Amino acid sequence: xxxxxxxxxxxxxxxxxxxxxxxLRKALEVSLPLVQRLFPxxxxxxxxxxxxxxxxxxxxxxxxKIELGSPVPPSGGIRxxxxxxxxxxxxxxxxxxxxxxxxxxxxxxxxxxxxxxxxTIGISLSNQVTLxxxxxxxxxxxxxxxxxxxxxxxxxxxxxxxxxxxxxxxQKVVEDLQQTDEILDFIRKVADNSNLLGLNAAIEAAHxxxxxxxxxxxxxxxxxxxxxxASSAKDIAGILQMIKQKINQMDAVLTDCLAxxxxxxxxxxxxxxxxxxxxxxxxxxxxxARLI
Numbered sequence: 001x002x003x004x005x006x007x008x009x010x011x012x013x014x015x016x017x018x019x020x021x022x023x024l025r026k027a028l029e030v031s032l033p034l035v036q037r038l039f040p041x042x043x044x045x046x047x048x049x050x051x052x053x054x055x056x057x058x059x060x061x062x063x064x065k066i067e068l069g070s071p072v073p074p075s076g077g078i079r080x081x082x083x084x085x086x087x088x089x090x091x092x093x094x095x096x097x098x099x100x101x102x103x104x105x106x107x108x109x110x111x112x113x114x115x116x117x118x119x120t121i122g123i124s125l126s127n128q129v130t131l132x133x134x135x136x137x138x139x140x141x142x143x144x145x146x147x148x149x150x151x152x153x154x155x156x157x158x159x160x161x162x163x164x165x166x167x168x169x170x171q172k173v174v175e176d177l178q179q180t181d182e183i184l185d186f187i188r189k190v191a192d193n194s195n196l197l198g199l200n201a202a203i204e205a206a207h208x209x210x211x212x213x214x215x216x217x218x219x220x221x222x223x224x225x226x227x228x229x230a231s232s233a234k235d236i237a238g239i240l241q242m243i244k245q246k247i248n249q250m251d252a253v254l255t256d257c258l259a260x261x262x263x264x265x266x267x268x269x270x271x272x273x274x275x276x277x278x279x280x281x282x283x284x285x286x287x288x289a290r291l292i
Contacts (some may be wrong), residue, residue, distance in 0.1 A: 021047075021049055021116060033057065036057060042062045045062070046062070053071075059122070062122055072118075078105045084107075100124075102125055103122045148270040149272040150272055156262075167251060170247050170254065174251075190229065
């Protein structure tokens with residue numbers, strides 16, 4: 001009698017377990033399609049007892065090809081949840097089913113706390129992978145732009161220094177040209193004195209008549225030389241004045257270039273800072289993508 005009672009008791013207990021799982025299956029069969037439609041990501045659901053799958057709802061693209069009545073795999077998250085009685089989460093790579101997804105399996109217990117089955121949800125990670133890839137590409141691009149901006153900023157700074165050196169050189173040339181004014185003034189004075197000397201020599205040669213003819217020729221050449229020197233000095237002064245004007249124009253252009261170089265260096269520094277912030281945002285996006 002004792003053995004018969006125990007068998008009957010165990011049979012009633014098994015029937016109760018099956019009844020609870022059956023009730024859960026029916027409830028999930030009604031509610032999960034609605035939950036799936038409301039879920040923002042592609043999801044699939046599965047319910048298994050200790051041996052086999054008794055319910056499966058595939059996703060739009062997330063399809064694990066589970067057949068009702070097929071046995072629970074001897075390894076994996078579902079089997080681990082059955083044996084450990086703890087929730088198990090695993091990430092299934094793209095290579096298995098064509099779409100990467102995260103699987104979370106929660107053990108189901110009866111009234112006595114005995115694990116009688118497992119409820120599993122699979123969440124597609126396609127959006128996460130796309131977002132992660134985009135974040136990585138954004139980070140790489142930001143680093144490249146940041147490096148380029150740093151290089152441009154350095155070039156702009158070098159250009160500003162070079163322009164500054166050219167500006168100083170131009171100012172020095174102007175100072176040197178001012179010294180040539182003194183030389184030209186000396187040449188003009190020599191020319192004037194030579195002309196006066198030649199004029200006096202010509203007058204004296206005229207007074208000497210026949211005896212001063214040779215001296216008169218020399219005096220005439222001196223006057224010609226003085227006139228030529230004065231004309232050359234005038235031409236040189238004009239050329240130097242033109243050079244001064246060009247240098248002043250060049251100085252104005254260099255001043256503008258210097259200002260532009262400084263603005264460019266400042267702008268590239270701002271771009272570098274923005275790219276660094278963008279790279280940091282890409283890291284945050286990557287972190288958010290991994291929270292799914």
